[in-house]
Amino acid sequence: MPALSRPVTAAFSVLTFVGVLSGAALAGQPLGAPGPVSLATTLAGLLWLQRRWPVAGLLLGISTVAALRTADLTVAGWLWPATFLYVTALLAARPRTRLVIVVAAVHALCAFNFEWTVLQHPAGRAMAAVGTESLWIGAVVAATLSYRNWLGWRDEILQRLRADLEEQRTAERLRVAQEVHDTVAHTLAVVGVHVNVAADALDSAPEEAREALRLAQEVRRKAMADLSSLVGVLRDERRPPAAPLPLGELAERVRGTGLDTVLTVTGDEEGCPLPVLLVTSAIVREALTNAVRHAAAAKVTVTVHYGAVTEVTVRDDGRGPAGRPAGHGLAGLAERVAALGGEFSAGAADGGGFLVRASIPA
Structure with a gap:
């Protein structure tokens, strides 16, 4: 001390x-x-x-x-x-x-x-003289030790609070990093497809090329808005977390790349907790991004059911696991689902293609 x-x-x-x-x-x-x-x-x-x-x-x-x-x-x-x-x-x-x-x-x-x-x-007088002082010093020693122990307990509590706060900050940084990764990866995949379409059609079909570039610009604008929202949360801790990107908008973006996307949503979405909505949107976004970038798929099916346990299933008919490089996206999703007490799996689907599935309790 x-x-x-x-x-x-x-x-x-x-x-x-x-x-x-x-x-x-x-x-x-x-x-x-x-x-x-x-x-x-x-x-x-x-x-x-x-x-x-x-x-x-x-x-x-x-x-x-x-x-x-x-x-x-x-x-x-x-x-x-x-x-x-x-x-x-x-x-x-x-x-x-x-x-x-x-x-x-x-x-x-x-x-x-x-x-x-x-x-x-006399012994009695000596005991009275010294004994009284000894009792006084004993009381002072006991009080001092109690005060010192209280200080140690307080410092230990403060250290635990600081450690908990640091863990929360680390978890929040990881969450924001995952959100940024998901947003950027999805945007680059969709924009890349539209740019490729525009490049192929620039000479033979200028109008089609112009439309592809317009869609790419629209996707980029919305992605910049998402990133701005995430940065705003980092700058101002009092701001509420950004709302999850609507699943219909995600599906519409992917359809614009030419990939046949079927989306089915059931259950009570409004009654679903925000953390579950955010993870659900992240799972669908990551799975669709991978289908566009790596799967060479013709069709992807997305099924989401909101309830006491939210069920998310995304399946494409592409190349399967062999065509997908290892990355942090799916691993990060598995960690986020586990943090909410749910289960996550991703791998080859029966009959071919790739299947992403998650069960997240409310």
């Missing part, structure tokens, strides 16, 4: 100085006597030494009290003048807690022994 702050150390020093002089005055010594002033000044100064050497400062303080008491220069007390030296040592020297407690026990034992054997006070 780091050293106490300067204001706290200064407060401890003032309290020690005033407390020692007050204790001496209550015991009948004049405030101007050299013993109490020397003891108060030394103990107050040792608190500043403890900022760097907490245990050494405590031992020097105890030695100072013992020396002045045995020389009969002060009668303020044996243990209590070093109260804040014990507090500072316990707070700053956390690995040496047992050592500080042992020092306190030895301190009390030596004080009792001196009162009983050297000063020849």
